Amino acid sequence: MHRVIQVQQRDFELAEHYEMIRQHCGEAVGAIAAFVGLVRDHNSHAGDGGTVGSLALEHYPGMTESSICQIVDEAEQRWPLLAVTVIHRVGELQPTDQIVLVVVASAHRSAAFAAAEFIMDYLKTRAIFWKKETSDQGVTWVESTLGDQQRASAWSD
Amino acid sequence: MHRVIQVQQRDFELAEHYEMIRQHCGEAVGAIAAFVGLVRDHNSHAGDGGTVGSLALEHYPGMTESSICQIVDEAEQRWPLLAVTVIHRVGELQPTDQIVLVVVASAHRSAAFAAAEFIMDYLKTRAIFWKKETSDQGVTWVESTLGDQQRASAWSD
Amino acid sequence: MITVKFFASLREAVGHDHVTLDADTLPRLRSALAERLSKEAQQALWADGVRLAINQQFLASDWRTCDDSVSPSAEIAFLPPVTGG
Amino acid sequence: MITVKFFASLREAVGHDHVTLDADTLPRLRSALAERLSKEAQQALWADGVRLAINQQFLASDWRTCDDSVSPSAEIAFLPPVTGG
Numbered sequence: 405m406h407r408v409i410q411v412q413q414r415d416f417e418l419a420e421h422y423e424m425i426r427q428h429c430g431e432a433v434g435a436i437a438a439f440v441g442l443v444r445d446h447n448s449h450a451g452d453g454g455t456v457g458s459l460a461l462e463h464y465p466g467m468t469e470s471s472i473c474q475i476v477d478e479a480e481q482r483w484p485l486l487a488v489t490v491i492h493r494v495g496e497l498q499p500t501d502q503i504v505l506v507v508v509a510s511a512h513r514s515a516a517f518a519a520a521e522f523i524m525d526y527l528k529t530r531a532i533f534w535k536k537e538t539s540d541q542g543v544t545w546v547e548s549t550l551g552d553q554q555r556a557s558a559w560s561d
Numbered sequence: 562m563h564r565v566i567q568v569q570q571r572d573f574e575l576a577e578h579y580e581m582i583r584q585h586c587g588e589a590v591g592a593i594a595a596f597v598g599l600v601r602d603h604n605s606h607a608g609d610g611g612t613v614g615s616l617a618l619e620h621y622p623g624m625t626e627s628s629i630c631q632i633v634d635e636a637e638q639r640w641p642l643l644a645v646t647v648i649h650r651v652g653e654l655q656p657t658d659q660i661v662l663v664v665v666a667s668a669h670r671s672a673a674f675a676a677a678e679f680i681m682d683y684l685k686t687r688a689i690f691w692k693k694e695t696s697d698q699g700v701t702w703v704e705s706t707l708g709d710q711q712r713a714s715a716w717s718d
Numbered sequence: 719m720i721t722v723k724f725f726a727s728l729r730e731a732v733g734h735d736h737v738t739l740d741a742d743t744l745p746r747l748r749s750a751l752a753e754r755l756s757k758e759a760q761q762a763l764w765a766d767g768v769r770l771a772i773n774q775q776f777l778a779s780d781w782r783t784c785d786d787s788v789s790p791s792a793e794i795a796f797l798p799p800v801t802g803g
Numbered sequence: 804m805i806t807v808k809f810f811a812s813l814r815e816a817v818g819h820d821h822v823t824l825d826a827d828t829l830p831r832l833r834s835a836l837a838e839r840l841s842k843e844a845q846q847a848l849w850a851d852g853v854r855l856a857i858n859q860q861f862l863a864s865d866w867r868t869c870d871d872s873v874s875p876s877a878e879i880a881f882l883p884p885v886t887g888g
Contacts, residue, residue, distance in 0.1 A: 418595075419576030431602035431656045437677075438595040440579075441888050444668060445588035461887075462811050464880065467859035492887060499588045504888050511601060513803075514712065517678045520594075524670055524888055533887035534811030545812040548886040555671065598803055619726050621795065624774035649802060661803050670888075681803055690802035691726035702727040705801040 405480060406487035406509075409472050411463055413495040416505050425487040425509045433486055435513035437520040441504040443497050460536040461494040461503070468492075468532040475526040479508075482522065483515040490523065492533065522559055529556040562637060563644035563666075566629050568620055570652040573662050582644040582666045590643055590666045594673035596681055598661040600654050617693040618651040618660070625649075625689040632683040636665075639679065640672040647680065649690065679716055686713040720788060722747070723795040731762035743787045747794070763796055771795045805873060807832070808880040816847035828872045832879070848881055856880045 406428045408421065418440060425436060443459050476488050487509040497503060506523050510516040527533075528548055535546040563585045565578065575597060582593060600616050633645050644666040654660060663680050667673040684690075685705055692703040723736045732755060739754065741747040752760060762768075770781035772792050777784060788794065808821045817840060824839065826832040837845060847853075855866035857877050862869060873879065 417576070418579055419574070422575055422597075426599070426657075433599055433657075434601040436597045436599070438575075438597075439670065439674070440593045440595075441670065442583070442590055442593070444591040464808075464810055464856075464859070464882065467856060467880070470859065500583075500590075513596065513598065513678075513681055517596070517674065517681075521670075521674045524674075527888040528886060530885070531887035532882065532885050534883065535886055536811070545883070546886050547884050552886070621723075621725055621771075621774070621797065624771060624795075627774060684803040685801060687800070688802035689797065689800050691798065692801055693726070702798070703801050704799050709801070 405485055407476060408489040408491070409469060409476065410491045411465075411468055411472075411494055412491065413493065415493070415502060416491045418505060418507075421489045421491065421505060421507050425489060425507055429486045429509050432511060433509045434511045435516040436507065436509045437513070437516035438505070438507045439520050439524055440502055441524070443499045443501045443503060445499045457538045457540065458499075459497045459501075459503075460538070461492075461497060462534045462536070463492075463494050464532050471530060471532045472527070475523055475530060478526070479519045479522050483510065483519045484512075485510050485515065485519055488519070488523070490527070492527070492531070494533070525552070525556045525559060528552040562642055564633060565646040565648070566626060566633065567648045568622075568625055568629075568651055569648065570650065572650070572659060573648045575662060575664075578646045578648065578662060578664050582646060582664055586643045586666050589668060591668045592670035592673040593664065593666045594670070594677040595662070595664045596677050597659055598681070600656045600658045600660060602656045614695045614697065615656075616654045616658075616660075617695070618649075618654060619691045619693070620649075620651050621689050628687060628689045629684070632680055632687060635683070636676045636679050640667065640676045641669075642667050642672065642676055645676070645680070647684070649684070649688070651690070682709070682713045682716065685709040720747075720790055720792055720794055722751075723793070725795065725797050727798045728762055728768065728796045732759045741788060742790065744781060744784050747788060748782070762798075767799045769797045771797055805832075805875055805877055805879055807836075808878070810880065810882050812883045813847055813853065813881045817844045826873060827875065829866060829869050832873060833867070847883075852884045854882045856882055 472490050489507040491505040493503055506520050508516045508520040529552050537544050537546055629647050646664040648662040650660055663677050665673045665677040686709050694701050694703055719738045719740055721736055721738050724732045729735050739750040741750045770777045772794055804823045804825055806821055806823050809817045814820050824835040826835045855862045857879055
């Protein structure tokens with residue numbers, strides 16, 4: 405399986421990774437699902453509608469990449485996938501900035517959708533990142549929400 | 562809500578529609594889910610592994626666009642969406658060609674994923690298109706599979 | 719005279735993408751089609767899963783048994799089972 | 804001497820991104836940390852949800868009660884609850 409996993413400060417281009425996967429998979433691919441997470445102004449983690457000024461993402465070089473690899477391994481065991489790309493940014497991010505990209509290719513759309521959503525749910529709860537939000541209400545380290553945890557554990561039911 | 566619905570012969574660019582949605586939504590968007598369906602070599606509809614030489618897609622101008630609009634309306638009623646783009650190609654298509662693009666933007670990833678998958682499941686079963694496959698096993702008009710119909714009806718449970 | 723359109727496999731079965739017929743009700747449409755079309759074409763049209771659209775709206779009931787009247791300016795179309803995506 | 808890394812909120816609580824300590828078991832690591840760090844920093848490290856990684860692998864058991872030995876070349880890290888995406 406074609407696999408790209410990158411943790412980087414710089415921005416990414418959805419089109420670049422989409423085309424890379426498309427060229428790699430050739431005639432076998434019937435479905436490509438992509439997801440991009442972006443920094444919102446009203447972040448749910450800021451509680452009662454605090455405005456997010458900026459977000460600082462931190463990681464543990466080496467261990468973070470392994471944690472993403474394990475998530476992709478598990479997705480690959482669950483669904484027949486042709487290619488997976490995960491790009492996760494770190495460093496200082498502002499509202500409207502792209503944070504994370506997941507692209508999954510499969511012969512079938514149900515596998516592509518399920519694997520992309522699974523990878524995102526696990527990135528939220530199991531990948532080794534930390535987020536610090538600076539809003540007009542102060543500075544907080546974000547923790548994964550109960551909803552995030554429930555969505556992630558729903559995959560193991 | 563920002564909405565683009567197009568039925569066209571010409572190819573489309575995922576990046577163009579992704580950027581259009583991103584610019585439209587500004588700081589409100591936290592999640593963009595995209596899906597592209599492509600012509601595979603071994604199409605499930607060709608039965609026992611027949612090779613798809615080409616695909617001819619036909620539509621009913623006017624009524625097809627309305628059928629897609631109704632699907633997007635229903636998605637909008639179910640989830641809080643910021644933008645939806647659906648591009649569906651018609652005419653002669655070859656393996657590796659893009660057939661359909663769905664892009665959905667929301668504040669939250671679960672809504673973006675669910676709506677994109679819902680729209681695809683309904684496009685498969687309720688949008689007014691017909692597909693004629695030419696393979697080494699002959700020419701057949703494709704019908705939606707039982708699996709497609711079950712996936713679509715699962716949304717109304 | 720009303721225009722009746724045929725799509726996809728039905729167009730191929732009928733051999734035309736449309737015909738014009740004199741009919742102001744669905745029963746009259748059925749008899750006009752039965753007169754005009756070959757046995758094979760009729761079989762294709764009368765098959766389960768074929769739907770009739772009037773002015774680009776699906777008829778809610780079965781066109782084979784419905785007695786509704788049809789306006790002479792209506793756009794009638796026969797649609798075989800659909801699949802997109 | 805082993806290197807102990809602190810990430811995110813734990814780095815801020817401790818005031819350093821790493822310290823070097825003399826400890827060859829987890830019980831000795833705990834007493835070395837208790838000696839070295841402020842009450843606030845200890846509270847942060849000993850909180851529920853904090854996990855210890857040895858050579859970039861999570862320790863399966865609770866670091867606060869585990870008696871494992873630690874190789875002097877090991878890379879030890881304290882990780883607060885994570886969230887990506």
